[in-house]
Amino acid sequence: MITIVPTLDCNFKCIYCYESNCKDRYYMTRDTAEHIIKYIDTFTPNGGMLRITWFGGEPTLALKLIYYISDAVSDILLRKNASYFSMIVTNGYLLDKKAALRLRSYGVEEACITIDGCAESHDIRRPLKSGKETFDTIIKNIIDISDIMNVCIRYSVDRDNMEEFSKFLDILEETNIKEKIRIEIIRIEAYSYSDSIVKNRELSTCEFSKVYPELVKQVIERKIKIDFLPTQNRTSCSALLSNHVVIAPRGELHKCIYTVWNSAESFGRVDKFSKLNENLVKWMNASPTDNQDCKNCKVLPICVGGCLRSMVINDTVFNDSEDRCIQHKYNIEKLIKLKYIQSIFEK
Known part of the structure; x- marks a missing residue:
């Protein structure tokens, strides 16, 4: 399993991001990419499995480098008869149809895109560096790419936007993409240098564990895909x-x-x-x-x-x-019951 960070630069200025503490906006060079390709070739066994996650910063700012490495990886996989899974964790703003088609051609199967509430809340928390809104563009991109690659919408929750969740699900239904995506619900975490507004919005793990089952229930009732129970092949880290x-x-x-x-x-x-x-x-x-x-x-x-x-x-x-x-320490019994309810809705 390899996570590749082609840059720590980002086109967003999120109000809580830990990476705002990082002043290094360096972009990976072609020389470093060549070393990564050699590393992958060395440590991918014949008939083995390779998993690559593209992360950032914002990885779509370095799409040309992702294409370059992915092209070389394709040759390695063919030569070694190895299995492959790849995904990209992105803010979704630059992941349009053209980019998605190119990524998919290189075996990038899934995009994980973060949303912080409906338009008004999201655009305050996750604007472009210029201050421009991002919500509408992201939703349009999700609609455009949902037939090309698997899309996981990572909905970030805090005290102020959790009441918007139902309205956000309405948007997914209105745009007819609810059957093409899956939802992941996470809590927004404040950091030591985050301002007091962000810290006051933050839900503790225990608080989040009380809210989470109700949010999951809403997703199940809308018949939208969601994985909310831990499985044996996962770790929390x-x-x-x-x-x-x-x-x-x-x-x-x-x-x-x-x-x-x-x-x-x-x-x-x-x-x-x-x-x-x-x-x-x-x-x-x-x-x-x-x-x-x-x-x-x-x-x-x-x-x-x-x-x-x-x-x-x-x-x-x-x-x-x-x-x-992890939240399951506090709510595992409720989630097991919700799994039963989900099985009924899926029939």
Whole structure:
């Protein structure tokens, strides 16, 4: 599993984004891309499985580089008879039909697009750097690409926009795309440098766990796809996977997407890869069983300790009061009941 960050630059100015703390707007070079291609060739076994996630910053600002790497990856997959899955996590503003067709031709099957409420709320929270609104363009793009690639709409919830969720579902029904997309509901997290307005809007994990089942129920009743129960092949944190690596724009290797702006946390470079590194060891040695609360928790088998980053790094990017527990600790029984209701609606 590889997450590639072609740039930390972004065309949005989101009010809460952790990446606003990063001043590096560097774009990955063709030379670094070549090293990534060699890395993928080296570590993809014959008949194996390769999974690539394109992340940012905003990855659609570097589409030419994505196309270049993806083209080379296609040759590797053919030569090694390997399986492949690829997705892109994007704000959706530049992901128009033309871009989607090109990405799909290279095996990028899914786009995960973030929405923060209906137009008025979303455009305040997620405007372009110029201040221009983005909601209408994103919805148009979702409509245009939903027949080309799988679309996951990641609806971000806080105290102020959770009441808009039903209205947002109305929009999906009015545009006739509800059967072509799936919904993921997440909570907006404030960071240590976020302003007081953002922090006051934030729902704690426990608070979110109370709101979440009702939001899921609304999605089920509209017969829109949603996955809301953890499964055996998932973890709450990709950094927990021994075969997962994040490659930053300058070719630095990381375990966590939230450290790519901090070179001190990398465990090597894609052109000078070493299997043993002090930073890598601290990530791989982190264990939830070192924490007594985790050790005694009923959801440990599906959580595996939650956010690994909060276990191994002490810094001020996240709030001091960050709760790394997953919401299932508080609402798993309600969600199991909703799964039964969903099975009835799907008949």
